Amino acid sequence: MTAGTLERPRTGQVPPRARNEPRLVDVPVEDAQRHLFEAVDGLRLLHPEYSAHTVLSRGQRRLAIAVGVLLLGGLIVATVLTIQVCLGLITFVYAAAVWYRWRCFRAGVQNQAVVRVSDDVARAYPAAHLPRYTILVPAYREPEVIPTLLKNIAAMDYPRRKLEVLVLLEEDDDATREAIRRARPAGYVRTVVVPASEPKTKPKACNYGLQLATGDILTIYDAEDRPDPLQLRKAAIALANLPDDVVCMQGLLGYRNAAQNRITRWFTVEYLIWFTHFLPGLVALGAPLPLGGTSNHVRTDTLRELGGWDPFNVTEDADLGIRLHRSGLRTMVLESWTDEEANSDFVNWVKQRSRWYKGYFQTWLVHMRQPRKTKQQIGWRGLIGLNLFVGGTPALAALNPWFWGMTLIWFVAKPHWILALFPAPLYFPAMACWIFGNLAVIYMGIYSIRVARREDLVASAITVPAYWVMMSVAAIKAFVQLFQAPAFWEKTMHGLERAGHRNGAGR
């Protein structure tokens, strides 16, 4: 294994570069081990109650056992009543989650809780006052995406002397390293090789990179992202002009390959609702914001104080957002788009979505370990938001097939035992809540595409119930995997979009 022969350029010096050598960040071995230890175990040792290293805390395990025993006992002693109680609880959870989404949506529509920095202001801002910026780009086995990545980074409008791009690669990923070397990136783009260790996840790599970062503000982009060139400037200006407790700006994520197939169209509609209405709505409601996977611009020192990302959580971004909120800090949404590539393959999509749901389950479990403490930190509104939005998102997807099944049974065959087990006062509210809930979500989709002027997606907005079937499959897979392999990271394959189907216009 060749260690980099270059040293990090010291101030004022520009060392000679050997031809065709990648710009590796040279980290002495002992430092590397220390950084790695910090990256993997930092949060776990510093704040074990915030780490998803264990799925359930001791208290939660006891509670789960107690509930399990109670359920079993109830089923034996009074089967019908127990099932009815369970049905009632499930209906309640479902209704509450749907109600909260509607409320969030309305808050997002009414309050316009998005921070806007105009392009002219962003361009005219003097470079002397811009802070130093670090972009982390974790990549794994995606050599074909590297040329596009470098092109997109080169398009960013930010003074190069204040910009640092760290491409984070795994030790066994020779292909990508080779691709970077061949692409001959500019001086501010450097490669960091993360030594091999478990868990092999994106947040661990980012934690490693965090320790080498020199910027005042830090953000993450995926290798296939194409951000708004002015995004860094806008985020920097916003953070400088907002109150001190706002430490993070979340950009808007969109998909450029919407027109590729039905799945990408549905995915685009979903992201439209999520970023234009749900997230701003959460901000308006004072609930913690689960961050998106990329384009979250954070102050580096704050991030270090918090202990970085949780390497054991597969949606480390959502977890970071909650942790920020629990520390009394705030996130706001920045009106600046990053185009991503939507998953167009069914199997790949299910893998990705099951990871997201698993992560949301993990996040919810972690932050509900000490509900009283959480409530003290983020208040009732935050607690409700945490439960109904972060917990509610996978719960809704998992419960939908249950309600589907009940309705189908009602219409197709009316077996006598159904009527006995589920009396009308339980059955009809359940059906009503399912019908209205799903109709409301379709309606929100239509509204979002109208506001975003993406009327080309209207057919997908209406046919979205079929998309929910996919979501339910992913949710069930997530729930199972939560207990089998909690930290397993299902890598999403990218580069599946075809060149002729890019569609990034309209912002």
Place this chain on the structure above:
Amino acid sequence: MTTVTLPPPVEIVIPSQAAAQVRPRLGRRVLRALRPREGRVFFLLAAATYLTAATILTLHYGVIDVDSMSRVANATYVLQSRFPHLAAVGFVWNPLPSLADLPFIPFAHFWPELKNHAFAGNITSSLFMAGAVTLMLGTLRDFGCSRPVRYALTVLFALNPMIVLFAANGMSEACMLFTLMLATRMLAKWLRTGDPSDLVRTGMALGLAYLARYEALAAGAATIGLVAAISFIRGRSGVKSRLRDVVTDALLVGFPFVVSVGLWAISSKVLVHQWFPTISSSYGNTAQVGAAASELRHLTGQGTSEAFLYAANQLFGLEPTLFITIGAAAIFALHLRDNRALAPLAILGSVLAFDVIAFLSGHSFGWLRFDISVIPLATLMVACIPAARVPAPKRRLRNPLLSACLTTGRLSVNGLLAAAAVLLLAITLPSTWHTMMNHRLGREETHDLTAIFYPHQATDQDRQALNSLHVERQVAAYIDSLHLRNGSVLTDSGDAYGVLASTKDLKAFIITSDLDFERAVADPPRFGVRYILTPEHAYYDAVQSAYPGIYDNGGGFSTLAKSWKGYGYSPAWRLYRVTTAAYVADHDTLRP
């Protein structure tokens, strides 16, 4: 020495403070809600006026409309029958007016008039109409009317005799007007702003309107058409993208409406096995109109060319200046390039057209109240005239004399416009009154009003409108005095609603909405029925159709226990006691 320069101030848009702050405490919010604002003041005044009128009409004079009683009875079935369930609200007529009565039913325990005089219906209709008046005020403000004008027009609307009567009498017109006014206001907002949220609200209001009255179908269809047309005209370049805009906007406004229609139809299909019972049910509209066809032909000329004249007389009797106001509105709207006047035309006008066409094609009774939507329509059309007032100039002229002349001229023109509008609306009030009192045109209203206001001229038929449904109250009192156990009296609630709402013990009855009703009708003695209550001359009675002639002879298994004479709208009633020998031996026990 380095100079430190501060970063330049920048203008960025950050969410308003309110977005990130905690909402004010509940107490402060309540206090804020109670601050006097013109909408709230108007609502309270209107509600007080209408409730007073309702009290006089129903509690003093005893005028109860059968539709109002039917709605209150539906609400009673939901809560107090032997099988309390929401589906008992009935599927022949749309549910919102009955559902609105629900909260008052439990209080009838303390104040029986809420049920036996259907006063719960009067209260809800007063509140709905007061709400419609408030919405009218708001819509007039949105149209740009100045304060004196909108107060005058709103008062004229609120005190229109038709409006006052239908606010007070508990019928569903108040609910319908409220929801239609809501939809109109939201649609007018959208026509001005193009904001999709207003379209969402319009759609929701239309969905609600459909649950109030099925005529809202016309309003929904017309609105979707209008929105599609406007969206097309406003759309982006390119036919394909314009069509997409049209589809999306039509979906936004039509989705809640279609869901409302669809879910109601599906519920009807699942629970009473018909998609649109209003039309197809034996108790429904078509059946009733069909049964009365020859009488309607005689009274109104329905089915002949005379029907046009009849319909026109009704319409222009209510609003003689209708065409003038629409014409004036069109002129001023074109002058101002303002298309907000299309909103009332689309919503209220389409409902009006629907009712007129239904009458002309023989599917409607042609009651005068079906034209009630012409009153808010005319009010809003008239409002387009003063809305065209000359605004005050932005800068004052130097020359005081010229300035004074121009101001005088401006005020005179504005005053003339306002006066014209108020006058055009004011002269319709006596005309409306006159039409309501016309025995031929206002076939329903004339009886009550003649009996109340002109008792010396009242005929017997008019007088019978007073103290209505007292026969049913007597029947109910008698049955209550028997202290029967649950499920003793079999009756079809299609006609017996008056009795069922007046009784203190609804559980003693087996009614149409009960889940075992059909079994009881199939074999009353075996089921344990003790009495059968049946009316004379029913449109459709399940018991009578199962046992033809049961009113005359008891069907062969029961004997006459008591009979009551009819009065006014109340038919004659007979109570038959089931006498099959086997039954009497096994089941003759009184309720403890």
